[in-house]
Amino acid sequence: xxxxxxxxxxxxxxxxxxxxxxxxxxxxxxxxxxxxxxxxxxxxxxxxxxxxxxxxxxxxxxxxxxxxxxxxxxxxxxxxxxxxxxxxxxxxxxxxxxxxxxxxxxxxxxxxxxxxxxxxxxxxxxxxxxxxxxxxxxxxxxxxxxxxxxxxxxxxxxxxxxxxxxxxxxxxxxxxxxxxxxxxxxxxxxxxxxxxxxxxxxxxxxxxxxxxxxxxxxxxxxxxxxxxxxxxxxxxxxxxxxxxxxxxxxxxxxxxxxxxxxxxxxxxxxxxxxxxxxxxxxxxxxxxxxxxxxxxxxxxxxxxxxxxxxxxxxxxxxxxxxxxxxxxxxxxxxxxxxxxxxxxxxxxxxxxxxxxxxxxxxxxxxxxxxxxxxxxxxxxxxxxxxxxxxxxxxxxxxxxxxxxxxxxxxxxxxxxxxxxxxxxxxxxxxxxxxxxxxxxxxxxxxxxxxxxxxxxxxxxxxxxxxxxxxxxxxxxxxxxxxxxxxxxxxxxxxxxxxxxxxxxxxxxxxxxxxxxxxxxxxxxxxxxxxxxxxxxxxxxxxxxxxxxxxxxxxxxxxxxxxxxxxxxxxxxxxxxxxxxxxxxxxxxxxxxxxxxxxxxxxxxxxxxxxxxxxxxxxxxxxxxxxxxxxxxxxxxxxxxxxxxxxxxxxxxxxxxxxxxxxxxxxxxxxxxxxxxxx
Numbered sequence: 001x002x003x004x005x006x007x008x009x010x011x012x013x014x015x016x017x018x019x020x021x022x023x024x025x026x027x028x029x030x031x032x033x034x035x036x037x038x039x040x041x042x043x044x045x046x047x048x049x050x051x052x053x054x055x056x057x058x059x060x061x062x063x064x065x066x067x068x069x070x071x072x073x074x075x076x077x078x079x080x081x082x083x084x085x086x087x088x089x090x091x092x093x094x095x096x097x098x099x100x101x102x103x104x105x106x107x108x109x110x111x112x113x114x115x116x117x118x119x120x121x122x123x124x125x126x127x128x129x130x131x132x133x134x135x136x137x138x139x140x141x142x143x144x145x146x147x148x149x150x151x152x153x154x155x156x157x158x159x160x161x162x163x164x165x166x167x168x169x170x171x172x173x174x175x176x177x178x179x180x181x182x183x184x185x186x187x188x189x190x191x192x193x194x195x196x197x198x199x200x201x202x203x204x205x206x207x208x209x210x211x212x213x214x215x216x217x218x219x220x221x222x223x224x225x226x227x228x229x230x231x232x233x234x235x236x237x238x239x240x241x242x243x244x245x246x247x248x249x250x251x252x253x254x255x256x257x258x259x260x261x262x263x264x265x266x267x268x269x270x271x272x273x274x275x276x277x278x279x280x281x282x283x284x285x286x287x288x289x290x291x292x293x294x295x296x297x298x299x300x301x302x303x304x305x306x307x308x309x310x311x312x313x314x315x316x317x318x319x320x321x322x323x324x325x326x327x328x329x330x331x332x333x334x335x336x337x338x339x340x341x342x343x344x345x346x347x348x349x350x351x352x353x354x355x356x357x358x359x360x361x362x363x364x365x366x367x368x369x370x371x372x373x374x375x376x377x378x379x380x381x382x383x384x385x386x387x388x389x390x391x392x393x394x395x396x397x398x399x400x401x402x403x404x405x406x407x408x409x410x411x412x413x414x415x416x417x418x419x420x421x422x423x424x425x426x427x428x429x430x431x432x433x434x435x436x437x438x439x440x441x442x443x444x445x446x447x448x449x450x451x452x453x454x455x456x457x458x459x460x461x462x463x464x465x466x467x468x469x470x471x472x473x474x475x476x477x478x479x480x481x482x483x484x485x486x487x488x489x490x491x492x493x494x495x496x497x498x499x500x501x502x503x504x505x506x507x508x509x510x511x512x513x514x515x516x517x518x519x520x521x522x523x524x525x526x527x528x529x530x531x532x533x534x535x536x537x538x539x540x541x542x543x544x545x546x547x548x549x550x551x552x553x554x555x556x557x558x559x560x561x562x563x564x565x566x567x568x569x570x571x572x573x574x575x576x577x578x579x580x581x582x583x584x585x586x587x588x589x590x591x592x593x594x595x596x597x598x599x600x601x602x603x604x605x606x607x608x609x610x611x612x613x614x615x616x617x618x619x620x621x622x623x624x625x626x627x628x629x630x631x632x633x634x635x636x637x638x639x640x641x642x643x644x645x646x647x648x649x650x651x652x653x654x655x656x657x658x659x660x661x662x663x664x665x666x667x668x669x670x671x672x673x674x675x676x677x678x
Contacts, residue, residue: 031160031172031174032160032172032208032210032212036211036212037172039145039147039212040147040160040162040170040172040206040208040212041114041170041172042113042114042144042145043084043085043144043145043146043147043206044082044083044084044085044162044163044164044170044205044206045082045083045084045085045091045111045112045113045119045142046079046081046082046083046111046112046113046164046167046169046170046201047079047080047081047082047083047093047097047098047109047110047111047112047164047204048077048078048079048080048109048110048111048112048118049077049078049080049100049101049104049106049107049108049109049110050076050077050078050106050107051075051076051077051078051106052105052106052435052436055435055436056410056411057398057407057409057410057411057434057436058407058408058409058411059398059405059406059407059408060405060406060407060408061405063398063400063405064400064401064403064405065400067400067401067402067403068400068401071168072167077112077118078106078167079112079164079167079201080097080100080109080167080201081093081094081097081100081109081163081164081201081202081203081204081205082097082162082163082164082170082201082202082203082204082205082218083097083111083204083205084147084162084204084205084206084214085142085144085145085146085147086135086146086147086149086214086236087146087149088146089137089138089141090125090135090136090137090146091111091135091136091137091138092133092134092135092136092204092206092217092236093133093134093136093203093204093217094132094133094134094203094204094217094218094219095127095128095129095131095132095133095134096132096203096219097109097134097203097204098121098124098127098134098136098275099282099462101275101279102279102282102283102462103279103283103461103462103464104438104461104462105433105435105438105461106435106438108120108121108275108276108279109121109275111138111142113142113144114169114170117142119138119139119140119142120138120139120140121136121137121138121139121275122136122137122138122139122274122275123136123137123271123272123273123274123275124136124244124271124272124273124274124275124278125137125241125242125271125272126236126239126240126241126242126243126244126271127243127244127245127246127271127278128235128239128244128245128247129245129246129247129248130183130185130188130245130247130248131189131231131235131236131239132217132219132231133217133231133235133236133239135236136275137272147206147208147212147213147214148212148213148214149213149214149215149233149237150209150211150213150214150215150233151215151232151233151234151237152234153177153192153209153215153216154177155177155178155179155180156176156177156178157176157177157209157210158174158175158176158177158209158210159174159175159176159177159194159196159207159208159209159210159215160172160173160174160175160196160207160208160209160210160212161173161175161194161196161197161198161202161205161207161208161218161228162205162206162207162208162218163198163199163201163202163203163204163205163218164201164202164205165197165198165199165200165201165202166199166200166201167200167201168201170205171199173196173197173198174196175194175195175196175197175226176194176195176196177192177193177194177209177215178193178194178195178227179193179227180192180193181193181229185249189232189235190232191219191229191230191231191232192207192215192216192229192230192231192232193222193227193228193229193230194207194216194227194228194230195226195227195228196228197226197228198218198220198221198228199221202218202221203218203219203220204217204218205217205218206218207230214233215230215232215233216230216231216232216233217230217231217233217236218230219231241271242270242271242272243268243269243270243271244268244269244270244271244273244278244281244282245266245267245268246265246266246267246268246282246285246286247264247265247266247267248264248265249262249263249264249265250262250263250264250265250289250290250293251293252290252293252294252297253297254294254297254298254470254473254474255327255329255360255361255362255363255470255474256306256327256328256329256330256474256477257329257330258330258332259297259300259301259330260297261293261294261296261297261300263289263292263293263296265285265286265289267285267289269281269285283462283465287465287466290465290466290469291469294469294470294473298473304334306328306330306336306477306546307336307546307548307553309334310334310583311330311333311334311335311336312335312336313581313583313584314335314336314337314584314585315328315335315336315337315338315546316546316547316548316553317547317580317581317584317588318338318545319543319545319558319559319575320338320479320480320481320543320544320545321481321541321543321559321561322340322480322481323367323448323450323453323480323481323482323483323541324340324341324356324358324365324367324453324480325340325341325365325367325446325453325454325455325478325479325480326338326339326340326341326478326479326480327339327340327341327360327365327474327477327478327479328477328478328479329360329477338479339360340358341357341358341359341360341365342358342359344357344358344359345357345393345394346393347392347393347394349369349371349389349392349393350371350373351371351372351373351374352369352371352372353368353369353370353371353372353374353389353451354367354368354369354393355367355368355369355389355390355392355393355394356393357393357394362457362470363455363456363457363470363471363474364394364455364456364457365453365454365455366390366393366394366452366453366454366456367450367451367452367453368386368389368390368393368451368452368453368454369450369451370450370451370488371389375491376491376492376494376495377494377495379451380428380447380495380498382412383412383413383416383428383430384409384410384411384412384413386430386443386445386452387409387410387413387430387432387441387443388408388409390443390454390456391407391408391409391410394456395407396441396458398436398437410432410434410441411432413430413431413432413443414431414432414433415429415430415431416428416429416430417429417430418497418498419444419472419475421472421475421476422476423476423500423501423502423554423555424500424501424502425446425475425500425501425502425555426446426447426497426498426499426500427444427445427446427472427475428443428444428445428446428447428498429442429443429444429468429471429472430442430443430445431443431464431468433461434458438460438461439458439459439460439461440458440459440460440461440463440464440467441456441457441458442456442457442458442459442464442467442468442471443455443456444456444468444471444472444474444475446475446478446480447492447495447498448480448482448484448492449482449483449484449488449489449492449540450483450484450485450488453478453480455471455474455475455478457470457471479544479545479546480544481541481542481543481544482503482541482542482544483539483540483541483542483561484539484540485536485537485538485539485540486510486512486534486535486536486537486538486539486540487536487537489508489540493508502544502555502556502557505520505521506518506519506520506542506557507519507520508540510534510538511534512534512535512536513529513534513535514528514529514534515527515528515529515534516528516534516538516562518560518574520557521662522556522557522576522661522662522663523574523576523633523659523660523661523662523663524659524660525560525574525635525655525658525659525660526658527572527654527655527658528654530651530654531572531637531651531654531655532562532564532570532571532572532637532651533564533565533570535564535565537565537566538562538563538564538565539562539563539565539566540560540561540562541559541560541561541562541563542557542559542560543557543558543559543560543561544556544557544558545557545558545559547578548578557576558575558576559573559574559575559576560573560574560575561573568640569612569638569640570638570639570640571636571637571638572635572636572637572638572655573634573635573636573637573638574633574634574635574636574655574659575633575634575635575636576631576633576663577592577595577631577632577633577634578630578631579592579628579629579630579631580592595618595632595634596623596628596629596632597622598618598622601614601616602616602617602618602634603616604616604617604649604652605645606643606645606648606649608642611640611641612638612639612640612641613638613639613640613641613642613643613648614636614637614638614639614648615636615637615648615649615651615652616634616635616636616652617634617635617652617655617656618632618633618634618635619632619633619634619635619656619659619661620632620633620661631661631663633659633661633663635652635655635656635659637651637652637655
């Protein structure tokens, strides 16, 4: 997630981006005379963007628009700032006011005069992101007299802040020119500070001296006191004509660690350009820089970025068995761990569907179980159906006045593509525009046998590129088990275009009441109902893990579990175990030693744990003296209640007699690997 570090401690005043407390000042000087006020108001304009005409969103009930102020609900435009006539048919405003329209769903900003007439912007003539000003021309001349300028104002003199305060028309408010404050980053210039009140919508308006001459462009409100900020009109007028300068310090941070990447962007391009041309160039510059920030952040300490470095060793020796997604994050001690979002709720959908959700960092994580009555082909291909189900479980509301109204449907996604992560998992990248507040819902959803696991964000439309880049980067750090009923697995396997590469070479076969088999390049096994019932409600869990395989880290199946059904704990488990490295903890080394030497519980002797009876076996012969295998497979058979030793041994023998392994990896003692847990 990119954060811009601007040259001020608070965000700019913009009607669509910030709410500020109103400030009042005592009257410090007489207001300008009637003639001067008339000239000021004629030369000062609202900056507006058109409201969306059509709203494809479906709500749970008609929107109670009567709760909104009459002026707001009847206006065809959103008011976002202020601009004024500068000179020679040129107009000025704050750069961030124009920025609000870049990439917006609402269209380009325009100027509106006091009579309600709207004037489209023609060309951008000057622009500075750091100094936060823009100069432009209009497609049609409003024929107003420009405001005179005073490029050498005096400290302590009365001033007037003029602007479209709160979007309710041009307001003139008085105060004092209190100080000059160096810009925060490098002190390259000084901001004008003033005590005249400023409100949302004032951005881009003129700051006037007592004679009604422009001394600055109002930018933002002070966060803690009524000493607000303006850029000097001298800076605006003396800036190079026909030049755009993007000069900002931006910081990038990703949810997986506290590390940040801060760099300065400096990009110049020639003007004039139309608003559309300028917006395209600006967004391209910004998006390319954000991509570079993210890439540099991930490269900064690549030798210790999961799965590399000592901090990754423990996670490479740990098995994830939860089918709710976990995010691999780095702790304060430098170790990588699987962080499962705290589940904030689970909602039931009709026909056994569920939506569970939680959050980590900027992202909402969810698990969506496909309802039994929704065909798999429809479920995985219909973006509208996916989001409709998501909204049933994770409510999204639109605030109308004091009343939040639930959104029922966002319709089909505006963008629907496939993204393949580093581990060759295929995610569905989808976006839904919400024009009423110029935002975008971005979803990166991974198809799994039971439905989906997903990461979602809602961002300003212009930030969609940033959000998508974040989610795509985070996808490489998502860990999830693939668990579902055999019926769900059958339907999922038919979605060949959505299957991860790790499943492409795995053969899963079952015949209810007759047999089950699993075959991969690493191992194969089978069993019949004499060992465990095989029904449509039986659950197959492929517990994927990250582990080292020769010189590479892979994402692959580390354990196969087949649960008889959701109503009991009868199961068969086949797990891949690897020799732990010397750096691993003693518990893992002790467990590996017990497996290698067939010590309890890996001695094919029945054990009881509460109401469960279990028996473990290890594939292959005992190692020769002085040698130690690199990989061993263990088998677990578990039943509820007390079970006879001979019965359990016969079930274990059945599975092990049909187990074939082809995992020939060899490691020297002390090599890295993964020890899984039955």
